[in-house]
Amino acid sequence: MATPPSASTFAALLRAEGVTVVEVGDWENHNRNSKGPWGPVHGVMIHHTVTRGTANTVQIVRDGYSSLPGPLCHGMIAKDGKVHLVGYGRANHAGLGDPDVLAAVINEVKPPTDDEATVDGNRHFYGFECENLGDGKDPWPTEQIDAIVRVIAALCRHHGWSARSALRHLDWQPGKVDPRGPGMQWDDVLASVSARLGAKPPTKPAPQPSKPTVDLSKLIAAAKTNPATSGTPVTYSGVKTVEAALVNAGYLSKSYSDGHYGKATVDAYARWQRHLGYTGSAADGIPGRASLERLGDKYGFTVVA
Known part of the structure; x- marks a missing residue:
């Protein structure tokens, strides 16, 4: 559990970890805070966008849709590894999720199967959307995976978390499949985060999500x-x-x-x-x-x- 840093500190943390940051408009003040609280934060959630093209994707995750206003995340991790910051504060990215999964993230243990959707994830997680078609075929370039690792490590380092404070959307919400596709090996991502943090990789591999x-x-x-x-x-x-x-x-x-x-x-x-x-x-x-x-x-x- 932690209090989110200021927007400027958030960006500085990412840059200090070697992330190439692109600041999009007035991202520091673009949020959904009027709809509910943001924080305390407990972890970092990774998604895929089901979109093609960096410029198009940035616009979508910043502005959202008529039925789901933006921002849809805090940062969008593009194919080339650049992280486009589009909002800071409450964002429409996680939705309702499983309380047992939240407890696992807080305790930094592997999450159980998600089978309930009752907890407000938009309040409790940093959210990063990743440019990918989400069809299980669109590959994840090395540069993009490296940026995901660095983003997670930056926030875990700041808050004193381990790699187990990172999770996928599919870990959180029943029926979700993101992120997936060639090159997205979640166990390897967690191991790389642990290595950056100077810790041993998690001894227990992240579970393959059981189907509800x-x-x-x-x-x-x-x-x-x-x-x-x-x-x-x-x-x-x-x-x-x-x-x-x-x-x-x-x-x-x-x-x-x-x-x-x-x-x-x-x-x-x-x-x-x-x-x-x-x-x-x-x-x-x-x-x-x-x-x-x-x-x-x-x-x-x-x-x-």
């Missing part, structure tokens, strides 16, 4: 009893996992990813069904096994029951 499970029958019950259809709404935690996948697929706005299988989720799932070639009543937004398994295979969850 979605119970098909419970999901269907939640979908069929939303107020847009009939009956008393059924709540089920797996709805959040499916909604996170639909957000990643581009069919659902993150603002509607609330664990309630309402009209927005029905419409988003129907779009996914139509994407798979279903029509008519087979694309009504109520999950079927085949379409749900396809979604889970692509966005990281397993269908049961």
Whole structure:
């Protein structure tokens, strides 16, 4: 747990670690502090952007979208290793995450499987988006990986943290897959951070994320009893996992990813069904096994029951 330094000190810490820093506009005062607190901070979270092109990516992470205003991170780590600072303070990057994962980061131990989304991550983490298509094929250049290591090391050194204070978005939030792709080996990143900090690499490797499970029958019950259809709404935690996948697929706005299988989720799932070639009543937004398994295979969850 720590208090974030001033913006000028933050930039100086990165430069002292050998990071090439690009300051974008009035980044020191660009934040979402009016929407909630920032701090105490507990760690550094790494993401990928699902974008192409440095200039385009910088603009997106600085300004955000109509449904998710910027900044979307504190710094964007480009393919060439330059770190573009776009905001400082509360940023829309982490969202709600698992309290057990937060406890693991605070205690500097390997995080457990993320299966709950109840803790405000935007408050508690530095966030760095990394320029990458996020398709599992776009490579991570050596310069970019080196910059990630140096960014993490700079903040861990300042706060007296170990490499275990760094985590991936996929460690934090159910259904997330970032960062991934050729050249992104998280165990190697942690080992390199430890080496820069003058410590031994973590003896326990970071776990491969276990896939969350979605119970098909419970999901269907939640979908069929939303107020847009009939009956008393059924709540089920797996709805959040499916909604996170639909957000990643581009069919659902993150603002509607609330664990309630309402009209927005029905419409988003129907779009996914139509994407798979279903029509008519087979694309009504109520999950079927085949379409749900396809979604889970692509966005990281397993269908049961």
